Amino acid sequence: MSLPLLFTPLELRGLTLRNRIVVAPMHQYAAVKGFPTDWHLMNAGRYAAGGVGLVMMESTKVERRGCGTVGDLGLWDDAFIPHLQRIVDFVHQCGTAVGIQLGHSGRKARTGRPWEGSRPLTADMGIDDWDAWDLVAPSAIAADDKSPVPRALSTAEVREVVEAFGRAAARANAAGFDTVEIHGAHGFLVHEFLSPTANQRTDQYGGNEANRRRFALEVAECVRANWPQDKPLFMRLSVDDDAGWSPADSVVLSRELKAVGVDVIDCSAGGMLARPVSSTPIGYGYQVPFAQRLREEAGIQTMAVGLIVHHDQAEQILREGKADLIALAREMLHNPNWAFDAACKMGIEDSFSLIPPAGGWWLQKRMAAMPSLMTSTHERKD
Numbered sequence: 001m002s003l004p005l006l007f008t009p010l011e012l013r014g015l016t017l018r019n020r021i022v023v024a025p026m027h028q029y030a031a032v033k034g035f036p037t038d039w040h041l042m043n044a045g046r047y048a049a050g051g052v053g054l055v056m057m058e059s060t061k062v063e064r065r066g067c068g069t070v071g072d073l074g075l076w077d078d079a080f081i082p083h084l085q086r087i088v089d090f091v092h093q094c095g096t097a098v099g100i101q102l103g104h105s106g107r108k109a110r111t112g113r114p115w116e117g118s119r120p121l122t123a124d125m126g127i128d129d130w131d132a133w134d135l136v137a138p139s140a141i142a143a144d145d146k147s148p149v150p151r152a153l154s155t156a157e158v159r160e161v162v163e164a165f166g167r168a169a170a171r172a173n174a175a176g177f178d179t180v181e182i183h184g185a186h187g188f189l190v191h192e193f194l195s196p197t198a199n200q201r202t203d204q205y206g207g208n209e210a211n212r213r214r215f216a217l218e219v220a221e222c223v224r225a226n227w228p229q230d231k232p233l234f235m236r237l238s239v240d241d242d243a244g245w246s247p248a249d250s251v252v253l254s255r256e257l258k259a260v261g262v263d264v265i266d267c268s269a270g271g272m273l274a275r276p277v278s279s280t281p282i283g284y285g286y287q288v289p290f291a292q293r294l295r296e297e298a299g300i301q302t303m304a305v306g307l308i309v310h311h312d313q314a315e316q317i318l319r320e321g322k323a324d325l326i327a328l329a330r331e332m333l334h335n336p337n338w339a340f341d342a343a344c345k346m347g348i349e350d351s352f353s354l355i356p357p358a359g360g361w362w363l364q365k366r367m368a369a370m371p372s373l374m375t376s377t378h379e380r381k382d
């Protein structure tokens with residue numbers, strides 16, 4: 001039997017992923033003043049120990065004022081490096097690669113946690129460094145009618161934010177990460193610059209389409225300049241946002257991103273408006289067509305994400321050439337051992353070596369005693 005594509009290693013520059021399964025970035029809302037906690041170690045660790053190829057850690061902010069909530073991770077200071085390195089080392093011990101998403105929430109900063117209502121926070125809530133939490137954006141346009149109006153960044157300040165992305169990438173390298181992903185999606189700062197809805201600037205960062213792409217490209221260039229040549233660079237885009245940014249725009253941008261050294265586009269959608277993108281009714285693999293289109297038309301490697309749930313569904317996406325990598329978020333919350341489980345179901349010979357021996361050794365013995373165990377239903381008698 002030929003090896004399923006899902007378990008075929010993938011080389012990205014100097015990094016070899018042991019399989020094509022990626023944990024999509026998932027905010028944990030659990031950092032303390034930007035520092036990771038034991039929760040982050042446990043969270044990245046459980047996926048790493050579950051056999052995935054790559055864990056992409058959550059959107060980690062390149063500036064204090066870019067934090068979306070009080071629980072955001074930060075990389076705006078060298079002090080964060082050793083704390084993240086501890087997590088990187090642990091994930092590596094499991095044989096898994098680890099990346100970190102670099103982000104800035106822009107006009108969507110300064111909100112409560114989702115399960116607390118995601119409402120804008122206010123100065124009277126006792127946040128000790130409130131004054132450092134300036135709400136900034138390309139233009140003074142609120143995210144929605146419940147959100148405060150942000151301050152438009154000056155041209156010089158835009159360039160400073162670009163540099164902040166670069167410095168955060170250098171720190172991510174110092175912490176030992178294998179890859180970084182620039183967060184250019186979901187209505188946050190980079191996406192805001194791309195958007196004709198959120199960006200109505202009149203300097204070189206706004207106005208026509210090329211100007212709106214400039215910030216994203218400068219961020220990618222600056223991150224690339226601060227990130228080793230032998231390590232891959234990912235960028236997440238909202239390929240379609242239903243608010244003036246289209247898949248055709250994403251094709252043009254992806255070609256340019258490839259030219260400045262981005263290796264993989266992580267294909268998401270939406271986030272500029274409160275409602276989901278109307279061209280993609282939510283269902284199994286609803287964003288896969290975006291990954292396929294960018295792969296075909298921009299000639300860049302892509303990662304598919306969004307309601308990819310089953311191993312045969314994931315394998316089919318790869319077999320049909322629609323993406324190079326498969327990312328899962330909520331299904332990983334449901335089953336952090338998803339990769340190991342998929343390997344067993346797909347009959348991968350050394351599936352037990354995907355997980356640390358403290359689990360794998362015992363499970364292999366159990367299966368040797370009862371070969372049908374991993375695939376059987378309760379009806380089976382053997």
Ligand SMILES: Cc1cc2nc3c(=O)[nH]c(=O)nc-3n(C[C@H](O)[C@H](O)[C@H](O)COP(=O)(O)O)c2cc1C
Nearest residue numbers: 024025026027058059305306307308328329330331
């Ligand atoms: C708890 C949670 C936190 C998330 N945090 C991030 C994040 O930090 N950055 C990001 O780009 N997307 C984030 N997402 C979106 C996911 O990466 C993913 O794109 C989305 O959940 C769709 O994939 P799924 O259907 O496999 O869950 C988050 C999703 C969840 C459920």
